[in-house]
Amino acid sequence: MIHCLQTATLINGIPKAIHAGGTVTRCSNPLLCLFACLCLLLASLAVPPSARAEVPDPAALRRMADQMTDTGILPDQIPSLSRPSYMPVPDAALSMDDEEQVFVARFPGAIRIYPQRIMVYHEVVNEEFDGMPYSITYSPLTGGLVGYHGKAGRFDTSFGVSGSLLNANTVLFDRATGSLWPQLLGMSIKGPLLGAKLQRFPLIWTTWERAARTYPDAMVLSRSTGFNRRYGTDPYGSYSNPNSYYHFQQITYPVMNRDNRLPPKERIAALEQDGQYYALPYTAVRREGAVDFTLGITPMVAIWDRKLATVRVFERVAAEKTIEFFMENDKLLDKGTRSEWSHDGEALFGILRGATLTPVASMDCMWFAWSAFFPDVQILPRQ
Structure with missing residues (x-):
């Protein structure tokens, strides 16, 4: 089912397998085409009516999709984390600097701290509390920090990193349907859930010293992720270094609009x-x-x-x-x-x-x- 949702192609709402030259032709494999149609129907029903009512012009979303930047990075080459290990604040303090950037999430009955120097290598942490899925997402090139409830349409899901960018912003994909979601937009611009929106939850961006003092009983994302990464360094520099990418005002990737009312990286x-x-x-x-x-x-x-x-x-x-x-x-x-x-x-x-x-x-x-x-x-x- 998921494979069908990810690979079926539509032309004016008709599966490509039964569309040619602007006219509907006989399919060489009627059972396969019927199965594809049923999958696409189920995908459309997966978008709640409230979300469908807010869908903008689908053509505008497709134009966005056409402007995505292909970085050459394949899906999951930047590996998201799912239900990773955590450690208490005193243990984490042994490898943390006071001014290190961290993200704080409040879940039902739990507070979690996510060091930016780990998130920069993974960009997404998928979690579950009280049976509800959550995703903590971070886009290094745009400094984007967004928390999303792990529900795409009517599917409970987790998210991964597609490798593509839009306005230099990380483009995510959901693992239920393979639809694409620019991280800041929170709306699908390509795939079976085109136009569906994600529901956000608040995250807090602060420093380690402030987070540890304010939330001493929190649990901190561990560097024991199962991946070999240099978590003590940031490939883009440092937020405390005025000469790093985060402060240098040049925009590295194409954007759809430039606005000079504020400095680009304000x-x-x-x-x-x-x-x-x-x-x-x-x-x-x-x-x-x-x-x-x-x-x-x-x-x-x-x-x-x-x-x-x-x-x-x-x-x-x-x-x-x-x-x-x-x-x-x-x-x-x-x-x-x-x-x-x-x-x-x-x-x-x-x-x-x-x-x-x-x-x-x-x-x-x-x-x-x-x-x-x-x-x-x-x-x-x-x-």
Whole structure:
């Protein structure tokens, strides 16, 4: 079944085996063609109605697929990890530098820390908690960090690295159908699940010293992956080195759109909802402390988390009210009650004590990649 879904080719919705010269011809193997048709029908049904309703022009997605860059790397030559080994924070600290970049994921009943120097060699970690699949994805060339629920259409699945790029961004494939998904886009641009969308979950980008202090009981991705890699080094340089790829402003691979409103590799928190796309530069959110905005119909706030030195985004609705935030004396307060809030989105003191905000799955990435996908992206806070 999976083989059929991956290899069947369509022309105007008709399997290629029964399409020739614009007319339908008799198939040389009717049983094979019938089987292919049934597979394609099942694949289309695998896309939930809600996802199909949001599908953009399929021709636009196919044009995206046509612009993918073939790097010469084959699928799985960059090997994803599935349910790998972890170690406690004290053990991991023996091989970690304080300023080493790490990614933090909160799962049901568990917190996991993923060192960037391991992720750069694998790009995807597939996990499962309480029977639910999750994928932690990282695209080194675009600094893209995105968490996805492991469900493609109606299939529970894991993801691998295809070896292709779009806007220099890693293109993933799901192992259920072989459909292709640019990591930042989170939408299939080729394959049986064309136009289907993935559901994100929040990840936190910070440093080892900050993560270990904040989450001392977390478990850390082990270097014992079963692969022979130089996990102590990064082939692209270092985020702490201003002369590395991560700071050098040249764009290495073709992009569909260039936008000079920000430096190409400016680090942003990227958001998309209801057909609107926003970019929140880390430098601006840090300067403001808190930025209120509305994405689609959802009021949100971006907060500079001083403890983790990162941007956190929440829906700013609590106690059935829309909250407006501001910073005063390094404290996060709401304008209505002046209750004090933590950077985890919880009211610590005041009338709203105990109220919590819902986290939003923003994405870390470089400006050039997000604006290449979405030329009409809005930058916040507005200047």
